[in-house]
Amino acid sequence: MNYFSSNFKLGILGGGQLGKMLLAETRKFDIQTYVLDPSNDAPCKIACNVFVQGSLMDFDTVYNFGKQVDVLTFEIELVNVAALEKLESEGKKVYPSPKTLKNIQNKGIQKDFYVQNNIPTTNFKHYPTTKKLIIDIIDNNIKMPFVWKCTEFGYDGNGVKIVKSISDVENLPNIECIAEEMVPFKNELAVIMVRNVSGDIKSYPVVEMEFHPEANQVEYVLCPARIDDTVALKAIEIALKVSETFNHVGLLAVEMFQTQNDEILVNEVAPRPHNSGHHTIEASYTSQFENHLRAILDLPLGNTNSKAAGIMVNLVGEAGFSGQVVYENIEKIMAIDGVTPHIYGKRETRPFRKMGHVTIVNENMMEARKIAEEVKNSIRVISGQSQ
Amino acid sequence: MNYFSSNFKLGILGGGQLGKMLLAETRKFDIQTYVLDPSNDAPCKIACNVFVQGSLMDFDTVYNFGKQVDVLTFEIELVNVAALEKLESEGKKVYPSPKTLKNIQNKGIQKDFYVQNNIPTTNFKHYPTTKKLIIDIIDNNIKMPFVWKCTEFGYDGNGVKIVKSISDVENLPNIECIAEEMVPFKNELAVIMVRNVSGDIKSYPVVEMEFHPEANQVEYVLCPARIDDTVALKAIEIALKVSETFNHVGLLAVEMFQTQNDEILVNEVAPRPHNSGHHTIEASYTSQFENHLRAILDLPLGNTNSKAAGIMVNLVGEAGFSGQVVYENIEKIMAIDGVTPHIYGKRETRPFRKMGHVTIVNENMMEARKIAEEVKNSIRVISGQSQ
Numbered sequence: 001m002n003y004f005s006s007n008f009k010l011g012i013l014g015g016g017q018l019g020k021m022l023l024a025e026t027r028k029f030d031i032q033t034y035v036l037d038p039s040n041d042a043p044c045k046i047a048c049n050v051f052v053q054g055s056l057m058d059f060d061t062v063y064n065f066g067k068q069v070d071v072l073t074f075e076i077e078l079v080n081v082a083a084l085e086k087l088e089s090e091g092k093k094v095y096p097s098p099k100t101l102k103n104i105q106n107k108g109i110q111k112d113f114y115v116q117n118n119i120p121t122t123n124f125k126h127y128p129t130t131k132k133l134i135i136d137i138i139d140n141n142i143k144m145p146f147v148w149k150c151t152e153f154g155y156d157g158n159g160v161k162i163v164k165s166i167s168d169v170e171n172l173p174n175i176e177c178i179a180e181e182m183v184p185f186k187n188e189l190a191v192i193m194v195r196n197v198s199g200d201i202k203s204y205p206v207v208e209m210e211f212h213p214e215a216n217q218v219e220y221v222l223c224p225a226r227i228d229d230t231v232a233l234k235a236i237e238i239a240l241k242v243s244e245t246f247n248h249v250g251l252l253a254v255e256m257f258q259t260q261n262d263e264i265l266v267n268e269v270a271p272r273p274h275n276s277g278h279h280t281i282e283a284s285y286t287s288q289f290e291n292h293l294r295a296i297l298d299l300p301l302g303n304t305n306s307k308a309a310g311i312m313v314n315l316v317g318e319a320g321f322s323g324q325v326v327y328e329n330i331e332k333i334m335a336i337d338g339v340t341p342h343i344y345g346k347r348e349t350r351p352f353r354k355m356g357h358v359t360i361v362n363e364n365m366m367e368a369r370k371i372a373e374e375v376k377n378s379i380r381v382i383s384g385q386s387q
Numbered sequence: 388m389n390y391f392s393s394n395f396k397l398g399i400l401g402g403g404q405l406g407k408m409l410l411a412e413t414r415k416f417d418i419q420t421y422v423l424d425p426s427n428d429a430p431c432k433i434a435c436n437v438f439v440q441g442s443l444m445d446f447d448t449v450y451n452f453g454k455q456v457d458v459l460t461f462e463i464e465l466v467n468v469a470a471l472e473k474l475e476s477e478g479k480k481v482y483p484s485p486k487t488l489k490n491i492q493n494k495g496i497q498k499d500f501y502v503q504n505n506i507p508t509t510n511f512k513h514y515p516t517t518k519k520l521i522i523d524i525i526d527n528n529i530k531m532p533f534v535w536k537c538t539e540f541g542y543d544g545n546g547v548k549i550v551k552s553i554s555d556v557e558n559l560p561n562i563e564c565i566a567e568e569m570v571p572f573k574n575e576l577a578v579i580m581v582r583n584v585s586g587d588i589k590s591y592p593v594v595e596m597e598f599h600p601e602a603n604q605v606e607y608v609l610c611p612a613r614i615d616d617t618v619a620l621k622a623i624e625i626a627l628k629v630s631e632t633f634n635h636v637g638l639l640a641v642e643m644f645q646t647q648n649d650e651i652l653v654n655e656v657a658p659r660p661h662n663s664g665h666h667t668i669e670a671s672y673t674s675q676f677e678n679h680l681r682a683i684l685d686l687p688l689g690n691t692n693s694k695a696a697g698i699m700v701n702l703v704g705e706a707g708f709s710g711q712v713v714y715e716n717i718e719k720i721m722a723i724d725g726v727t728p729h730i731y732g733k734r735e736t737r738p739f740r741k742m743g744h745v746t747i748v749n750e751n752m753m754e755a756r757k758i759a760e761e762v763k764n765s766i767r768v769i770s771g772q773s774q
Contacts (some may be wrong), residue, residue: 002713004712029730030730046433047434290727299719302721302724303724331686334681344712
């Protein structure tokens with residue numbers, strides 16, 4: 001198959017920042033792209049060949065979009081899976097497959113999948129409604145604190161709640177959910193796996209995540225994780241098992257907990273480019289975005305090793321600011337060696353909205369970590385005027 | 388000045404591969420771009436915000452294009468300088484300045500500039516026409532062999548000819564030219580300099596170039612050059628002097644000869660992203676394209692050090708093939724660790740046309756050089772059907 005400067009067409013469902021960074025790679029290889037997104041202001045609107053405005057959840061829109069392209073992928077899980085299934089049944093190449101997506105989209109099914117396949121995960125209970133969970137609490141069948149998660153449409157802090165007392169659940173939406181045991185952990189880790197159509201698999205080094213205590217969004221991602229080699233090896237082995245079990249095509253970001261006893265428990269996965277892999281653009285021989293592309297086009301996978309230590313800092317909208325974005329002190333952080341801002345192209349900031357990220361690359365992890373903190377303390381995503 | 392996700396507009400004259408790689412950086416920072424190019428198929432057409440089709444040599448076209456933007460730059464020297472001068476005189480920011488461009492555009496003026504400023508360069512004579520040069524040959528005033536170069540519009544093997552006997556010049560166009568002494572050299576070297584509006588200057592490491600014997604196009608660029616530290620230091624010092632003397636804003640690629648006696652002689656310069664700096668995308672902390680952008684926007688310059696050794700292999704159209712391009716064996720080279728192809732997006736190949744390049748990055752230069760040769764011997768830029 002000739003993908004390069006040819007008539008081949010890649011379709012991407014979703015036109016957000018992940019798609020935008022994927023388009024940097026399709027441009028590098030001169031691969032034609034079609035992008036579908038509901039917003040006419042989507043970050044992907046520039047740099048794709050054809051932009052289609054439309055709903056990712058509407059069967060006809062997704063189906064008709066898919067018919068126009070040779071290979072279809074997505075940068076967001078919230079897409080119409082039935083349309084993908086129909087396209088696949090008609091012979092269209094859809095990567096990752098709708099089957100993989102179905103196993104992942106619903107967190108309850110995803111957790112059940114781990115149990116069925118002997119993949120270590122935190123203990124959990126799966127409920128059809130939050131009301132049923134409340135009954136279990138009243139009946140003393142569940143130990144507090146635990147983590148409430150809605151099984152669908154939840155990501156990045158929406159749809160996740162730490163429950164310490166019954167009052168914490170009373171105002172939650174009455175939807176399908178899981179109650180997950182709270183594991184006191186040393187670290188939150190992640191491994192990005194990539195698997196191409198032929199079944200070749202590679203893993204990126206283990207990364208370590210530090211979360212913002214309030215917003216429940218990743219604040220720093222450190223690569224490599226500052227953990228023992230034996231723990232890193234265990235994490236890679238488990239991520240490899242997860243990858244083989246899902247039998248996915250493309251990227252699979254495997255998020256894990258390292259417990260106090262150095263056990264590794266799988267938290268959740270995402271079958272797409274992931275926030276925990278953004279540092280790979282600067283720090284790795286092959287970025288996660290390039291490797292996703294290689295995987296879904298069944299090209300050989302690129303080297304996943306690092307050229308240097310990398311840290312990623314998320315740029316989220318400062319609380320109290322909404323409107324036309326200003327990246328305060330961006331010049332100041334750009335004066336530091338090895339610091340690269342990525343601006344996602346959203347004109348309007350809102351509190352905690354993901355607006356960009358900054359990568360810090362350095363030969364030395366200690367030095368990189370110091371710079372990351374300086375970056376974090378300097379740059380602010382605000383608007384021209386505070387509210 | 389707020390460049391990021393703002394109303395600020397950067398204009399780029401020229402929409403070829405250098406512009407395309409520059410747009411990867413403007414997309415990363417979400418800086419709005421306007422591109423002017425005569426071809427409606429220009430590689431830059433995608434990924435800029437506004438594409439204008441028009442002549443780069445036409446005064447009105449360039450002037451009217453420039454009026455629409457806040458800062459104007461170029462990716463090719465062959466532009467209407469009078470229009471740039473008028474724009475600058477009206478207060479428009481044009482980087483590099485028309486003055487820098489004038490000192491460089493004409494190779495005779497460029498060489499005179501080196502002599503005036505005590506910058507070591509090869510001996511040369513400047514002729515208004517090739518006929519005057521022929522008279523000098525007949526009068527025995529010039530030693531053969533020498534290099535004939537037309538002073539304007541010559542680049543990449545066009546407009547350059549090694550003259551061994553009078554019959555070599557007889558068929559050359561009768562235009563303004565220089566005759567340059569042929570220096571037996573050990574190496575062709577280059578240093579990319581970057582200088583921002585505030586006058587901060589940084590240099591990239593010295594690279595070594597290997598030319599294709601027939602096409603006179605660069606075949607390999609190696610970073611760092613395999614030369615003694617003292618020679619490298621001398622090359623950097625001279626490049627720094629060149630940069631300070633030109634007082635340019637943006638990139639300045641300084642091509643040099645290392646003679647048999649380890650003298651450094653300046654060959655020529657280019658005030659824009661350069662073929663000898665393409666490896667910086669993967670090998671350096673900051674690519675030449677990002678640093679050009681930082682320079683012309685007066686942002687702090689990025690770290691020019693390397694993360695690893697880098698080699699660039701040009702992908703030029705194979706002799707004997709014209710038409711719809713096919714990158715034969717591209718999958719084979721992508722299977723090698725640290726190999727990244729860049730495809731410029733030209734649908735049609737022609738003999739020796741620059742179609743792309745491949746970067747090889749490795750911790751070890753010896754290993755990188757071995758891989759580069761494997762790459763060179765594997766990939767072929769051909770068309771669907773041979774002529």
